[in-house]
Amino acid sequence: MEHLHQLLEIENSELAKVLRFSLHGLETILDQAQQEYPQDPGIQICDEIRKEILQLLQPPPKVEINSEFKLINLRDAFNTDPELNLYLGNSSLKSQTDADLWNEIQCKLLRLPEDLATSWRQRAGEMARQIGAVENNSHLYQLPFVRDEVIYSGLQGSVTARGLCLSRPAFLNTAIGQNHPTGELNLLAGFIALYTKIIEIEPELHHAFKSVFSFDVVSLHTKPEQKYQYIEALSDRFQRTKKAEENTDLSLIVRAWLDIDEAIHSLVFVPPAERYSWWGKLQQESRRNLKKVVERAIQAGYDIRIKSLSGIYADICAFSKDDLQLDCGGTPGEVLTCLRMYARINQEEIPGRVIFRSSR
Known part of the structure; x- marks a missing residue:
């Protein structure tokens, strides 16, 4: 256990990252096995093992060197600004x-x-x-x-x-960056590298990715197994998009791009970041790429239409499915963020997906 702790605490270690992901995976497998075999004689020991794994994965406590804030006025001003509650909860x-x-x-x-x-x-x-x-x-x-x-x-x-x-040099130093993806795929590779890293340092990130967990917006900090599963699903969507680009059927390519764009937009905060914030603009880069792919398909003669869902939820709910509801952020009854764009491909309708503010 001591050596596991030591390796996990090493910053910027790829080996530590592999160990962390493996432990997340092991804990998830044991959890699923317990649900499948609830009468197994090893169930209690398995519980203790899972607790030990989760304890290992907890970040080390921060040590306060100086308990007196120099920036106390900044802290107090930020904490007492009522306007910020609208965007940050x-x-x-x-x-x-x-x-x-x-x-x-x-x-x-x-x-x-x-x-x-x-x-x-x-x-x-x-x-x-x-x-x-x-x-x-x-x-x-x-x-x-x-x-x-x-x-x-x-x-x-x-x-x-x-x-x-x-940092572009940091991107080119990653495994996905060293594969030198080109064109629109280069930006997708950048998102994979960025998300994998930023998830480790931003404790308030959540995901709302339906293929991983469809019933709620889930914290990646308090549910570390979800973090592992989200990153894996995001990488899988990227590989599928790369594979689809080899196809001559542009409608299949558009479907793959809809899927990876959904994966990117499903990394969210509670409440979701404002559309014209730094985060919102970053994610919109993925959506602009999707629109380029759709335009390519339309010029080739395909009947395709896509639509980002926003505004009053009652007006757009006919175009969406499996939406999620929050009781904070934005205006009651309005869409907070569009996770997946609505699409119509050769007369087939593909519902979008949103997070909206409850009307109460």
């Missing part, structure tokens, strides 16, 4: 250090409308300067993607905190 900040607080706030800003996020980012920078910390881009945590982009700055001075960026 009622979750208060949980960080125990200034560095973690800076990153937690900056990550939450990525879910807000662009103008509100910009305003808060400027306000956070000013509050940091008041306590002797300045923003800088010299120390950024790199997320693999198809382009370079500073997502937010870090801090130096009285508070030291890392920023966050997208």
Whole structure:
């Protein structure tokens, strides 16, 4: 057990990642086996083994070096802004250090409308300067993607905190990036690499991917087995899309792209990120790729129509199926996010799927 702990705690270790995924898989298999054989004489021991595995997979507790926040004014201002509840729900900040607080706030800003996020980012920078910390881009945590982009700055001075960026070299360093996918598939490969990494560092991510779990929006932090299954399903959809691109039937290619776009849009927050937030714009890149594929099929003579579902839920529910309901975010009775686009391919209707706000 001691050596398992040591390996799991090594940052940026591919071996640690393999071990973590394997343990998630083992725990899921044992859970399913227990349900299949409830009278098995080993059921209690199996319970204890699952508990040990889940304990292994828990992140190490954070140690507070200095219990006095320098950025306490920033924390209090953020926690008491009622406008933020509309986009972030009622979750208060949980960080125990200034560095973690800076990153937690900056990550939450990525879910807000662009103008509100910009305003808060400027306000956070000013509050940091008041306590002797300045923003800088010299120390950024790199997320693999198809382009370079500073997502937010870090801090130096009285508070030291890392920023966050997208990194093409980091993408080319991954197994999927080294395969050199081209065209629209290159962006999909970037999403696979990015999602696999960002899921590990963002505790508030959920998934609503029907092929993994169809009944609810599920936390990837509190349900680690769901994280493993979602990443596997996302990778599987990517491989299917690559395979479909070898086909001459463009209607089959469009169906595959609908599936992978759904997988990408099914990584969500509760409530879902605002459409014109950084997160919303990132995911829209996948949807623009899908529209290019559809346009290619239409020009080749195929009868295809796709539609993103938004607005009042009662107006679009005839075009969707297996939708999910939340009681936070947005406006009651309206769609919060479109997980899967509605499509009509050669007169066959394929329902979309959305998350909507309950009307109560």
